[in-house]
Amino acid sequence: QVQLVESGGGSVQAGGSLRLSCAASGLPFSIYAMGWFRQAPGKEREFVSAISWSGSTSYLADSVKGRFSISRDNAENRVYLQMNSLKPEDTAVYYCAAHRSVAEVRSHRSEYWGQGTQVTVSS
Numbered sequence: 001q002v003q004l005v006e007s008g009g010g011s012v013q014a015g016g017s018l019r020l021s022c023a024a025s026g027l028p029f030s031i032y033a034m035g036w037f038r039q040a041p042g043k044e045r046e047f048v049s050a051i052s053w054s055g056s057t058s059y060l061a062d063s064v065k066g067r068f069s070i071s072r073d074n075a076e077n078r079v080y081l082q083m084n085s086l087k088p089e090d091t092a093v094y095y096c097a098a099h100r101s102v103a104e105v106r107s108h109r110s111e112y113w114g115q116g117t118q119v120t121v122s123s
Helices: 102-105
Strands: 004-005 011-012 017-024 032-038 046-051 059-062 068-073 078-083 094-101 115-123
Touching: 004 094, 017 032, 017 094, 017 115, 032 059, 032 068, 032 078, 032 102, 046 068, 046 078, 046 102, 059 068
Parallel strands: 011 115
Antiparallel strands: 004 017, 017 078, 032 046, 032 094, 046 059, 068 078, 094 115
16 A cells, blocks of 8 residues: 655744655655645645656756755655745645656656645745
8 A cells, every 4th residue: 555644844934944754655666756746725736846766857846946855765765845935825735746757746647645744834
């Protein structure tokens, strides 16, 4: 059974930082591309970031470029989202996602999804 479990969310003031972590189990993690998405209340889920299986290629949404970064540890079966200079508009539930193809991750067609972790940024 595949599980993606996010952690690291919380409440922070604008300008602060958080590091999200996604622990994967039940899948050959080192050959899966991973991604992060978010969904704010009343809005559609949006792509935030993705990383290839090797970690050699990564993508960021324009809204988070220069503030967020993605990384992965294939030995630990984890993917991370470092979020700096947080803004109130970053408030959302953040989801981890997995697919063998990073293009599919970026296209919202992931095979597996986590349950999400709440991030709240106050002004």
